[in-house]
Amino acid sequence: MSAPLVPLSGLKIATRKEMKKEGGCAASSCGSKAGPADMDPATWAKVKDHPCYSEEAHHYFARMHVAVAPACNIQCNYCNRKYDCANESRPGVVSERLTPEQAARKVLAVAAEVPQLSVLGIAGPGDAAYDWRRTRATFDLVAARLPDIRLCMSSNGLALPDHIDEIVAMNIDHVTITINAIDPEIGEKIYPWIFFGGKRRTGIEAATILRDRQLQSLEMLHQKGVLVKVNSVLIPGINDEHLIEVNKAVKERGAFLHNIMPLISDPAHGTHFGLTGQRGPTAAELKKVQDACAGGANLMRHCRQCRADAVGLLGEDRGQEFTLDKLPEVIEDAPEAREAYRAWVAEERRDRAAAAAEAVLPAAEKPTLFAVCTRGSGRINLHFGYATEFQIYEADADGIRFVGHRRADNYCLGGHGDSERMDEILRVLADVPYVLCAKIGEGPRNRLAAAGIEAIDSLGQDYIEAAIAAVLSTRSARKGGGAARRA
């Protein structure tokens, strides 16, 4: 068991006032390890509304990516940027490329419609640091109009050291660097070439230059107080065991968070790995590597590997609602709606904190998994039939913690269930005894029951932690309080 543990007493989520006083949140699993306790107030202030950097914030806040940076200075064996499909969901893929001016208009339109919006990220579809002129132009336009939106970018790191001062000056306080290897002999198998110093370079030379520039970027950004997340793609047979060393190396250099993501590989994507039959890891292989990195840099476990033009809360993509042709002629910003939403979130966090503080777990519980249907806010507020993914929580005597999410196509397709999709849900929830949802029909409830999964919809709208504690208490009472007696 290596998931960061948060004692139940630590499940409270501080209000803004308390944060200033006590210095830090206390979420079930913030981006940081035990989160709150070891996070200084300045850091918490930076991550509290960034859905990627704080697991707790991802229940409330939305991000958007704009695809303004198509040019890239390296080739990765898992990437083929020529491929483009609106139904695909993975990094590097994007449907509509935008000029900085078009992108700024799109951000304004989304900000006016989606008060949850807190972060603008530039993640490609090429490299945001290499395609720097377009990245900078976009950020400058948006910062002038929407000073309350945080700026965030991701890069392979090769061009980053050239722009550190500008990044700091422009207030880009979150940077993600993708580092798949620190050993050039492994890097060589992932990067066929890089373009550096006016020359295309290959082999060990390319992998060494890239590695050095990546670590240099990480050190420089950390020194300047920019939060750095490191992404690593887990490629079975190539860098799986090596990622433990990567984790150590990036922790030493100040990475705030390490996000180990599974390789997405399919011949239809036309990538080198896809075409040569390199497979992606299973969920168990991914968890094994993530668990082996415990004690090193803190791990992000709520990543959804979103597209370079994603819009919305993590796990949802409203990008198709905001394509250029759908943007209104005149955009009226609504900063007061975002302000009101943020005030509401502060209240919600206070309520959720109180609910979690009251939640008491029966003693000596064995670890139990719960699949939660939620549309955010840390509540059980989604119909089972509309859930396209489940948030998985684990509870035992030490507390309740978020351990990841599992995707399954949603069961309900306009009124009638789809039996094959139900099979997929049963498969992904095989080791989960409880499903918590706002509502569930009799048919799916019975099918879940037949598979040994109890669906509970009587706790709809409750906070997740409070509901889980209630379920466990009821179970313990049903058993005649045996667990408590033994303890």
Place this chain on the structure above:
Amino acid sequence: MAFKIVTSQCTLCGACEFECPNAAITLRNDIYVIDPALCSECEGHFENPQCAEICPVPATCIPA
């Protein structure tokens, strides 16, 4: 002596436009074009033509 872009393969990423030391590459009607009058194949600037070095698609920036 000049290079050209194979339009059917171009991903329109624009990296070649940045790298060209002669400003010979421009976007015209949604395709990138190399002006043969300006292209020097990077002679005197670099060892190899920069457009071909940076282009992500093999055999897309080639001798005209």
